[in-house]
Amino acid sequence: MAAINPSDLYLVDELFSEEERSVRDAVLKWVRARFLPLIEEHYEAGTFPLEVVPELGELGVFGATLPEEYGCAAVSATAYGLINQALEYGDSGLRSFVSVQSGLVMYPIFRYGSEEQRRRWLPLLASGERVGCFGLTEPNHGSNPGGMETRARPVDGGYLLNGAKAWITNGCLADVAVVWAKVGDGDGKSIRGFLVEKGMTGFATAEYRKKLSLRASVTSELFFKDVFVPTENVLPGVEGLRGPLSCLNQARYGIAWGAVGAAQFCYEAALRYGRERTQFDRPIAGFQLQQLKLSEMATALTRMQLIAWRLGQLKGEDRATPVMISLAKRDNVFQARRIARTAREIHGAMGIMLESQVMRHANNLESVYTYEGTHDVHHLILGEAITGLPAYS
Ligand SMILES: Cc1cc2nc3c(=O)[nH]c(=O)nc-3n(C[C@H](O)[C@H](O)[C@H](O)COP(=O)(O)OP(=O)(O)OC[C@H]3O[C@@H](n4cnc5c(N)ncnc54)[C@H](O)[C@@H]3O)c2cc1C
Numbered sequence: 001m002a003a004i005n006p007s008d009l010y011l012v013d014e015l016f017s018e019e020e021r022s023v024r025d026a027v028l029k030w031v032r033a034r035f036l037p038l039i040e041e042h043y044e045a046g047t048f049p050l051e052v053v054p055e056l057g058e059l060g061v062f063g064a065t066l067p068e069e070y071g072c073a074a075v076s077a078t079a080y081g082l083i084n085q086a087l088e089y090g091d092s093g094l095r096s097f098v099s100v101q102s103g104l105v106m107y108p109i110f111r112y113g114s115e116e117q118r119r120r121w122l123p124l125l126a127s128g129e130r131v132g133c134f135g136l137t138e139p140n141h142g143s144n145p146g147g148m149e150t151r152a153r154p155v156d157g158g159y160l161l162n163g164a165k166a167w168i169t170n171g172c173l174a175d176v177a178v179v180w181a182k183v184g185d186g187d188g189k190s191i192r193g194f195l196v197e198k199g200m201t202g203f204a205t206a207e208y209r210k211k212l213s214l215r216a217s218v219t220s221e222l223f224f225k226d227v228f229v230p231t232e233n234v235l236p237g238v239e240g241l242r243g244p245l246s247c248l249n250q251a252r253y254g255i256a257w258g259a260v261g262a263a264q265f266c267y268e269a270a271l272r273y274g275r276e277r278t279q280f281d282r283p284i285a286g287f288q289l290q291q292l293k294l295s296e297m298a299t300a301l302t303r304m305q306l307i308a309w310r311l312g313q314l315k316g317e318d319r320a321t322p323v324m325i326s327l328a329k330r331d332n333v334f335q336a337r338r339i340a341r342t343a344r345e346i347h348g349a350m351g352i353m354l355e356s357q358v359m360r361h362a363n364n365l366e367s368v369y370t371y372e373g374t375h376d377v378h379h380l381i382l383g384e385a386i387t388g389l390p391a392y393s
Pocket of ligand 1: 100133134135136137141142143144166167168169170214219367370371372373374375376377380391392393
């Protein structure tokens with residue numbers, strides 16, 4: 001029997017172009033050599049290793065699908081997916097940093113911004129000289145962002161922003177926040193995107209400490225008290241909830257791929273440990289019960305890889321619908337979460353230790369399961385698509 005690659009049982013690697021593979025391999029090499037040695041210390045301290053941000057810029061991972069004229073790498077949708085996979089092999093917090101900067105900050109500026117906004121922000125965000133965040137969720141409005149209370153009141157030369165945003169990745173770190181607010185007292189149609197800059201009077205942030213998940217990622221609250229945002233900082237190209245939802249689609253796409261990386265890391269760790277650890281005078285991977293777990297993990301990983309690959313093809317052809325992306329985000333994260341927990345089981349007591357890494361991934365995936373549309377909400381999106389009957393309220 002020919003030797004198999006246990007992490008690629010369906011030879012999915014062959015489905016990628018040489019260029020896509022080389023982009024992925026460069027990021028994976030960096031993750032292994034540079035990021036993995038840092039993560040334990042930062043995870044324990046609850047900090048993000050900011051020193052890697054310029055290196056990520058050099059690797060070309062920020063806004064990687066956007067045009068070169070804005071300092072971006074202009075890679076294919078699939079290559080961007082593989083970048084996310086390689087980053088989340090390291091840590092979901094690392095992938096979150098890049099997803100937010102790329103899909104939730106650079107994408108809306110590129111897609112809905114003025115040419116002046118693009119030229120001002122995109123090259124700096126691409127190089128990592130500036131960091132961005134995305135403010136949609138509020139303390140009272142998570143799964144239902146259309147209910148947002150943050151208001152932008154038109155005044156001479158701009159708007160006065162009042163309200164608060166909750167659970168914002170990179171909030172305290174950000175030089176620019178893409179904030180979604182309702183203009184006046186109108187309905188969902190009046191939602192607009194505002195580029196709120198660090199240092200604007202009345203804009204404050206506070207970091208959530210004591211998180212048990214995504215510890216190596218900064219999560220913050222944003223507060224706006226009569227923050228004057230000039231008209232030139234409003235995204236001119238979009239109005240309504242479709243603005244933020246289209247950004248979430250970009251980020252969810254990256255998550256569907258990223259989950260493959262976290263799952264692969266945990267599966268490989270479990271396989272390695274299962275071969276090395278002996279009990280009753282044999283490697284534990286030789287017991288039927290452990291093989292059942294490992295074979296289920298391998299099957300789930302294969303399915304995840306195929307879903308991500310097909311989604312990448314469709315996205316590259318501009319045919320990936322929000323429902324397809326939703327399906328992939330929900331199921332790949334669900335499978336990754338199961339794989340990470342099973343890897344923890346296979347490690348026995350060692351599995352609860354930071355050094356075995358698998359519980360770090362398992363804990364991270366709790367956040368990934370909840371953000372960018374909870375697992376339940378993605379069931380509702382798919383449910384509506386296949387039945388024609390919305391069941392949100
Ligand atoms: C680490 C982290 C980082 C984040 N980063 C960002 C960010 O950068 N920017 C941003 O804007 N937001 C961010 N979020 C917020 C995230 O998107 C929200 O947490 C998510 O949308 C869920 O909202 P909620 O937590 O208020 O839960 P809720 O909406 O209150 O939901 C609570 C529970 O009820 C369920 N539920 C809700 N509605 C329904 C329904 N109609 N039918 C059935 N069940 C339902 C949910 O599935 C969930 O299980 C982040 C969250 C985390 C944890």
